[in-house]
Each structure stands twice: as structure tokens, then as C-alpha cells.
Amino acid sequence: MAADLEEIKAMIEAALPGSEVAVLDETGTGDHLRAVVRASQFEGLSRLEQHRLVKAAVRSRFDDGTIHALSITALKPDDPV
Amino acid sequence: MADAELTERLQALISENPVLLLMKGTPTEPRCGFSLRTVQILDRMGIEYGAIDVLPALQPLREVTTELSDWETFPQLYVKGDLVGGCDIVEEMFASGELAELLGVEQPEMPDIPEAGDLPAQSPPLDIERN
Numbered sequence: 624m625a626a627d628l629e630e631i632k633a634m635i636e637a638a639l640p641g642s643e644v645a646v647l648d649e650t651g652t653g654d655h656l657r658a659v660v661r662a663s664q665f666e667g668l669s670r671l672e673q674h675r676l677v678k679a680a681v682r683s684r685f686d687d688g689t690i691h692a693l694s695i696t697a698l699k700p701d702d703p704v
Numbered sequence: 705m706a707d708a709e710l711t712e713r714l715q716a717l718i719s720e721n722p723v724l725l726l727m728k729g730t731p732t733e734p735r736c737g738f739s740l741r742t743v744q745i746l747d748r749m750g751i752e753y754g755a756i757d758v759l760p761a762l763q764p765l766r767e768v769t770t771e772l773s774d775w776e777t778f779p780q781l782y783v784k785g786d787l788v789g790g791c792d793i794v795e796e797m798f799a800s801g802e803l804a805e806l807l808g809v810e811q812p813e814m815p816d817i818p819e820a821g822d823l824p825a826q827s828p829p830l831d832i833e834r835n
Contacts, residue, residue, distance in 0.1 A: 674789065
């Protein structure tokens with residue numbers, strides 16, 4: 624079952640209020656996604672902690688097998704893309 | 705609850721191997737694109753590293769690493785006992801030079817990108833024959 628990209632985006636935005644999120648289907652199969660997330664909540668966090676926040680937001684879609692892989696680009700508000 | 709014996713074995717391997725990669729497949733035969741990309745970076749660093757194929761015990765190992773490191777996806781790179789991250793983080797740290805610093809090696813030379821002038825002005829014409 625392919626993931627609903629809008630739903631994944633909404634789940635990340637809900638977990639990180641005020642964030643800017645883009646979710647891309649990297650393989651065209653709807654189960655290998657990339658999330659580009661710009662969030663002020665990443666300030667002061669290690670990369671591991673930044674990625675954990677994003678993955679925790681969509682864990683239910685990993686657990687039910689909708690998503691097989693989620694690549695994450697985590698950006699702080701001032702980072703260049 | 706993760707398997708206690710497996711947890712102990714993995715902890716021992718993490719402490720015995722200064723650089724340890726938990727991956728799908730082996731360095732010579734990766735079974736996942738993300739594991740392949742991480743192996744390619746480690747190979748570029750010219751270091752020795754230990755590698756564990758997680759596929760034979762994927763779910764039990766996922767439970768172990770979730771408890772040990774709060775990380776449930778593979779690959780996972782451990783350096784000096786600490787989780788560094790998965791493929792995304794390793795790639796970012798490779799590009800920035802942080803990985804070389806962490807591993808105590810020189811940043812490998814990046815391949816030369818040909819100058820525009822070195823490239824042919826245009827591709828040779830394609831030759832398609834209709835039979």
C-alpha cells in the first residue's frame with residue numbers, strides 16, 4: 624500500500640508545530656520516501672535527535688508497513704537548502 | 705522486550721569494534737541501497753570496520769537497537785561505542801568532513817569534476833537505423 628504523502632506531511636507538521644515539510648516519493652512506489660523538514664525545534668539537537676523527532680512522528684506508518692524507508696533532510700531555520 | 709542474550713552479544717560487538725556497521729547484507733554483497741551507500745563511504749575512508757548482517761535476525765535486532773540506541777532502522781554506524789546514525793547522517797557527515805574527523809583519517813580527495821571546456825561541445829549524433 625502506497626503512503627499518502629499528504630498524510631505523512633501532516634503527521635510531521637503536527638509533531639513539529641511551525642515546521643515546513645516536503646515529502647517526496649523517491650522511487651515512485653510510495654514506500655521509499657524523503658522528508659525535507661525545516662524546524663526551529665531542531666536547534667541545539669544532534670542529528671540523531673533531529674532524525675528521531677521526525678521518525679517518531681510517522682512511526683505508526685512504519686509499524687503498519689506503509690513506509691519501508693524514510694530518508695530525512697533535517698534543516699534548522701537558517702540552514703541553506 | 706528485546707532478547708537479553710542478543711542484546712549482550714551486540715553490546716560486546718559494539719565495544720570490541722571501534723567502527724561497526726549493522727547492515728542489510730555484507731560489505732561485498734549489500735542487500736539494500738542504503739547499506740550499499742554507507743559501505744561505499746566507509747570504503748572511501750580507507751579504514752577497517754566490522755560489519756554485521758542484520759537480515760538473519762532482523763526483527764530481534766531491531767528490538768535490541770531500539771532499546772540500546774533508540775534507533776530501529778538499518779544501516780546503523782557505531783564509532784567508538786556510540787551510534788553515529790544511518791545512511792542520511794553518514795552521508796551528511798562525509799560531505800562535511802565530520803566523519804573523517806570522527807574516524808581520525810584524512811578526508812579523501814573528491815573526484816575531479818571536469819571543467820566545462822574539457823567536455824565535448826555536444827554529444828555525438830545518435831545513429832538510429834530503421835530496419
